[in-house]
Amino acid sequence: MSIPPSRLLVLAGPTAVGKGTVSAAVRETHPEVWISVSATTRKPRPGEVHGRHYWFVSEDEFDAMVAEGRLLEWATVHSAARYGTPRGPVEEALAAGRPAMLEIDLQGARQVRETMPEALFVFLAPPSWEELVRRLVGRGTESEAERARRLETARVEMAAEDEFDVTIVNREVHQAADELVALMTLGARPGPSTPRLE
Template identity: 75%
Template sequence: MSDRPRRLVVLAGPTAVGKGTVAARVRETHPEVWISVSATTRPPRPGEVDGVHYHFVTPEQFDELVERGDMLEWAVVHGTHRYGTPRAPVVARLAAGVPALLEIDLQGARQVRAAMPEALFVFLAPPSFSDLVDRLVGRGTESEAERERRLETARVELAAVDEFDVSIVNADVEQACADLVALIENPPDVDRDPTTSL
């Protein structure tokens, strides 16, 4: 940890690319990195724990958080449920010099860019689109209709890679984790121009 404010690192990418897996690996191997826990209106999946994986809230509770200005970002994802990042914990960790990571979707990353343009924006990419399809189908957590919605969203998200400062290809979780931690510990100076690929 440091006694100077940290630069927030924002990790985003298409659905099923492995953002959650990479972030979980960072959590396991680098406990000094604080990872924000998002709030969501979707119900828990099997094995998910409230306050650990997400803060599961009702639509009414989510409305209250937004109205009070307590969300750093929020979005409707895949046209159904809302997800968002509580603002206060992020600001507090950065001010205390704690390395902080947000793992969010493209819409959320755009809102964070507007609110905290000094953050480092990292795009997690699949090795190929067919690999992304295989991961989504293999996950087995969505219906066929939901998979189609997510794949359509993924096509749009993949096209946004140039909006990010750095791109990491998630061909190997351990390598992607190592690349991400290196960026968290020593964020590069970026000029918002061509995306650097790791």
């Protein structure tokens, strides 16, 4: 089955499913794809670079971005930090004719659907719930309380899969990245007629 190629792809999925890792693989192997960098009020994790992984901003700076309409979407995630997608760079990439991808959370994807329903909405799913738990614990970047909060959020996020146009199962990072790029540039959907890409 084929679908029309979409210049704007919105990627979401449960916490710890590997959205950032898959996005990094797209960035590395498909430089023609423009990937949005989110703004966030959370502190950087080890190895994260301001302007590359996220725009790390203060609460006051984030408030100003919201008040001035400079965010395409924003949300408070895990009952803690706020995340948002700067509007200007997305509009510039699309105006330049580049395939563009937003890697955002579920709340953000719902907001973008309201304002840009023509985008293609892709849910990145783990191979299993057990694998998702293993990945989250294996990161070692969160406290026990934070892990518990994220797993609770992930259960809610997993239940939203049906809201998306296509599901890609993240079994192998580069395969998932290639499937995303194919959806943006070719409109290709592997498989007979299922929207779930294994």
